[in-house]
Amino acid sequence: MSQVNVPVVRNILQANERIAAANRKRFEDAGIYALNLMSSPGAGKTSLLERTIEKLAGHVRMAVIEGDLQTSQDAERIQRKGVQAVQINTDGGCHLDGNMVQIAMDALDLGNLDLLIIENVGNLVCPAEFNLGEHDKIVILSVTEGDDKPSKYPAMFQQSSVLLINKIDLLPYIECDVEKIRRDARRLNAHQEVFEVSCRTGEGLDAWYAWLEEHVRDHRKR
């Protein structure tokens, strides 16, 4: 079995890389900074987007691609904040791929954007396998998920430029060693930026906004 499956899987990943490279070129040509936002379900991806939109509104032109198994609830949450959002339903698929993003991009006015954030399907494993053409991957780990997650799901943490440790407002009520998360993540990816935040209270988010705005500026077409 594995002799058949391995080349097939390799071909799928190679085809995805080609489409992701084409997506990247479209982002570059338009001066758009593109992010792939990943986490397990419920870690706070859509909450982070809502907060970020509120902060950046008025000076960063932003759009969101929402990936979910079913429903357009997250896209509706984003649209309520006044930002263009396209929903992709994977119909049970556990991650987005380059092709889905390519199709969703056609519904966006790329010439009028500075920032595109793609909220991936909630899953700490599969989304790390498929590039979408993004400039950076961002992972959110909420403190309620446990401090063992970086060592258990290393690929996601190895590949992400930023780790947001979310829901720090809940730390008084649970057992979670944030220093262990930081230590294990640093072992996997020494260059990763780590921010401790609460999307509920807003604590710690200023450092994330500053990081993001700097990267948007760097990618803007001069």
Ligand SMILES: Nc1nc2c(ncn2[C@@H]2O[C@H](COP(=O)(O)OP(=O)(O)O)[C@@H](O)[C@H]2O)c(=O)[nH]1
């Ligand atoms: N206490 C607390 N709850 C949060 C925080 N961020 C998000 N939540 C809650 O966690 C749940 C899942 O959030 P959501 O943004 O939908 O997560 P997603 O599935 O990753 O998009 C919602 O009930 C949010 O209100 C936080 O910083 N603190």
Ligand SMILES: [Mg+2]
């Ligand atoms: Mg969501």
